[in-house]
Amino acid sequence: MAVLIISSGIFQACQKEEGKTGAPIIVKSNTQYLKFNLASANQLTISKDDKNGYSITTTGGDPYIMTEEISKARHADSVVLSFEYKSSKDIDRLQVFFGPDIAESRSLFGPLLSASSGWRTYSLIMPKELEKFSWGKAGDILRFDFGTESGVNLAIRNIYFRKMNALELHAFEEEEARIRQEESIQRAWEEYLAKDYASKISEVKIDATTVTITGEYNGDGAFSLCEVVPMDTLVAMKSFRERTPLDSRSFQVTLPRFVTRNGLNYDRLLSRWVIVKEGGNGLLIDSHARYPDLIAAQQSMPPGVLKSKKGLGGFFMNSFASDLDLLGITSITINIPITAMMYTYPAANTIEHEYGGRRYYFSRNYLNGIDEALRLTASREIVVAAIILIQKAAECVDPEIGRLLQHPAYTPEGIYTMPNLTTDRGVNCYAAALDFLASRYNRPDNGNGRIHKWIMHNEVDAGLTWTNMGRKPMMIYLESYLSSMRICHAVTRQYDPHSEVMGSFTHSWSEPVELYSSKEMLTAMQKFSIREGDFQWGVAYHPYPQDLNEPKTWNDTRATFSINTPLVTFKNLEVIDYWIRKNENRYLSSQKRTLWLSENGTNSRSYSNKDLMEQAAGFAYAWKKLSLLEGIDAIQWHNWIDNRTEFGLRIGLRRFPDDETEPGGVKPVWYAYQAAGTEREDEVFEPYRSIIGIRQWNEIMHNVIP
CATH class of the missing domain: 2.60.120.430 (Galactose-binding lectin)
Structure with missing residues (x-):
């Protein structure tokens, strides 16, 4: 062969x-x-x-x-x-x-x-x-x-x-022809975001049974309101699935929320809406599309409130779970690869969930581990962000789920895939998984625990590796990512009116780590939000040191204090703090978006005293910065415990669980993390100033150069 x-x-x-x-x-x-x-x-x-x-x-x-x-x-x-x-x-x-x-x-x-x-x-x-x-x-x-x-x-x-x-x-x-076509779509998205259309949709409202779209068209000719579903590429569309003729310039159209299409009971909660005009060359877009602004929640849930900035990344149940109390943890992240527990058939010991007229099944054994962790955190009022991951098809427990959810443009370098939102069955499967999780982990009694925030996939600026849909122009990749975020936002807001989705990014800022940079993606996300109706998304940033092996982050040469710095690491957290607080980047131009440092840590090259002290000094340096920066809401230290599969790194607060001398033993950085934010902070941090090479902690703070 x-x-x-x-x-x-x-x-x-x-x-x-x-x-x-x-x-x-x-x-x-x-x-x-x-x-x-x-x-x-x-x-x-x-x-x-x-x-x-x-x-x-x-x-x-x-x-x-x-x-x-x-x-x-x-x-x-x-x-x-x-x-x-x-x-x-x-x-x-x-x-x-x-x-x-x-x-x-x-x-x-x-x-x-x-x-x-x-x-x-x-x-x-x-x-x-x-x-x-x-x-x-x-x-x-x-x-x-x-x-x-x-x-x-x-x-x-x-x-x-x-x-x-x-x-x-x-x-x-x-292949060359496909690339040229995608470059054309990239230019069309750029023009779409830059254009001021004559017509406008001002609001999309969702209640239990209907969708109400309010707007106004301007100009002469025949205008229609059209639906755009997640599978559609708006800027390349020549025809639309459903058109509602508009008779009045100012209009309010109410349509059924649920419709039957291709054997599925489709929820228009997932759609956006656009005004089109009939022209000599067919239908022309005459407004920006608009996603739902108002989503009626099925129940009232209290918001998660952070009690401090201190959190843990990748939490799971083990013999060290008491660290939640010992370290004063108030936030965590938890990995949820939905494809590791989802089936299209009633496998043994599964829970059935119906969505869109289809039945899906979720492993009780897998869920037991999540339930146990989230019940524990809920009992302590810890704010939880679930990291939603989609495995490549070969790793899915059900090959049919893999076929439905692996993106058709996935390439082998990807560890995870972008969800496949190019087919109606793929969209239904993905939304069903989110609906199951949101309904299970947003109950008034917190019976299974609670999820407050949803981190969508992993490090999308390094998408070839971590959220793969092949090599795509940035706008095409980002629009797919935003579709995933929008679906999660819409589905979870039904169960929790305070639910928040977050975008995941590496420490790249103006220079791409693979194909895209964090700054260009975040800037474009903000533009899409302004044009298509803002929604409450936050940023899950990973400001690891420039060299993940090197804990002395204050020496990072590619982390400057310019707004166009190549990287944002612990050294120059001021830059992303500055960006997140700018009015132009706020939700609805008024509310600061959430910023979590959701995966980051400093490394101990070995367990020698020198290396362990340098690791702790790296954390002390980072904490002294982020504790003063109002734009940063929390940090989730990763890894909690050293992990043999983490590319040779020792970035945990504890040693390897199978360490020969002190299995899972606490490292100096554990004690520094425990003291952070308490009255013992300066006492415990004292030895680290000489390692950093400073006399006073205020020497590490800098102004950003716009």
């Missing part, structure tokens, strides 16, 4: 005919085969089998190896990296780096390398990367990273670059 992927786009295909991708692959006699540099092997064993073949066994979580330098320049037409392989297991994160300069920014991920007992051909089409990285000169090298799993036996042979065949060339041209 041959595997074909176009790396810079989304095209993936498998050909079932052995060794073919639509046309015979002819290997020339003078082909330059790549050879591995055996001495460069990391966390793998390798032996040479024959002239161009190798046997590899991975021995750790980061197995990789370099090639030897190529002896002659690559031909300009040779843009397909191809090899034959056999593998004992699937490798779902094959990554290729373009040396001699090895960096994440000079790499790409390939598709799944499927387990196979027989030889298969694997091909990766990469003309854009080869051009971008100027790769192919004599002396250049590649690095192959073979996933993240130990114990994989892999045979690989005949690694070389070749010319595209006819099928590959056709696929590449189709």
Whole structure:
């Protein structure tokens, strides 16, 4: 079987005919085969089998190896990296780096390398990367990273670059056309946000059975009110599902809230509405679309009130749960991967939930762990934010849920996926999961615990890794993300009138960590909110130090005090505090949006006294800043406990649970965290001033340069 992927786009295909991708692959006699540099092997064993073949066994979580330098320049037409392989297991994160300069920014991920007992051909089409990285000169090298799993036996042979065949060339041209179309949609979104339309929808109101839309159109001609559902791309629409002719310039239209479409009982709570005008070239948008402004809640729930700025990230029940009291915790985050517990069929020991005319089922065993944690936090009036995650299809407990919710443009480098909101069944499935959680964790008796805030997915400015829908122009990606946020806002507000959704971002600010920067995304989110009806969203920011391994964040060179700083880390929290407090970024231009530092910590490189003290000094530095910055509402320290799977970091308040000397033992940063915000703060923080290199704490505060 041959595997074909176009790396810079989304095209993936498998050909079932052995060794073919639509046309015979002819290997020339003078082909330059790549050879591995055996001495460069990391966390793998390798032996040479024959002239161009190798046997590899991975021995750790980061197995990789370099090639030897190529002896002659690559031909300009040779843009397909191809090899034959056999593998004992699937490798779902094959990554290729373009040396001699090895960096994440000079790499790409390939598709799944499927387990196979027989030889298969694997091909990766990469003309854009080869051009971008100027790769192919004599002396250049590649690095192959073979996933993240130990114990994989892999045979690989005949690694070389070749010319595209006819099928590959056709696929590449189709991919280029798709990219041009998406660039056109990106420009259309930019024009849409910049335009002042003559007509306007001023309010959308939702009650138990109806939707009421109020607005005004201006100009001559025939105007209609149209519905835009989550599956629609507004700026590319030529026709609309439902049109209501408008007879009066000032109008108020009331429509049924629920309608039957494609076998589903669709809730128009999820829709937005737009005024269109009939023109010579068809229907033209004549207003910005508008989402619901007022959503009638089914019950009254008290808001969650923060009692301090001190919180924990990624809370779960374990033997150290008493830290909630010992540390004075008043807020937590909790991870909820909905695809780890959701089924389309009545699996054993599940709870049934009906939504949109469909039945879904949720694992009681999985929910028991969430219930136990949230009952504990509710009993202490701790404010809770659930982090909503969507696993890639291969990891979902029900493959059908994976098929429904994995985004169709998902690519293999993604750890999680953007939810699939491109189909009505995908939207219904996603909304059903949110409806189940909101109804379960927003009860007047707090019988199952309470969720107050909803952090939507993870680090979307690093979306290729953490919320993947492929490589998309920023506006296309962001509009999908906002659709996810809007659905959650609408669904959860039915059960809690104070419910709040939050966007999740890395410490990137003006410079992208992958494809987008936090600042450009947040600025565009604000523009969408102004144009389409504001809603109460907040920011869940992750201001880790510049180097996550280095706790001395005060030395971060890429964190400045300019509003256009490349990064926002603990060093320059003043910048995001300044941004969140500006009137132009407030909810309805009046109320400051919530800002949580929802995932962040400083690292102890080891458990030596020096490293532990530097970790605690990093926290003390951060706390002294954020405690004075009114725009920052809370910090949730991550990790609570050191985690072996956290990329080699030791950023917890406690040691590894399986540490040989002190399993789960408290570190100096634990005591610093306990003292923060109490009368013992300055006493406990005293040793850290000399590590930071200051005499007084006020020396760390700075003004922002607009």
